[in-house]
Amino acid sequence: MVCITIMFFLSFRILCVKYLKILLLWHRLVNLLTLSFLFSAVMHMFQSFTEGDLKEVIGILAEKKARQEARQSKRTKRAKKASKPCSLRRVEVTISELGLGYESDETLLFKYCSGSCIASRRSYDLILKKWTRKGISKRERGPCCRPTNYDKISFLDNSNKYKSLQEFSALGCHCV
16 A cells, blocks of 8 residues: 555656646747747837838937937036046147147147046035025035146247246146
């Protein structure tokens, strides 16, 4: 009797394992069929679009983007661009491009400070910001990215005259 009981349980266990395998295969098949159906439905939808429909959809999306950008103020756009921390930046320019009235084709590396100083705000700056919103103070003056020390430069202008400029280019930056 014990032997029959053990055989029954082993047979039952084998049947259960086979049943579970069949269920897993069925589940995978249903998932594949569902994905296949969704993929074919999306492909059919795209194929049914005419060129005019696609142009209309693109036009609507472009108008929506333009309205969204128009709602953003210039200050918001500048703030998004200036999200980098205060640091020294470099740009290669000619002396004439500096706009100081000197005519020279000599090229140099101009270093300047740029970036945000949000991490450097103190209680004083936060109070002024709140007062500005309430109308008590006329203008918020938070910390700004400024040079800590400067470099000097000497160059020849287009009439071969030797010129020198003091405090010309930034050497280091800090939030002030």
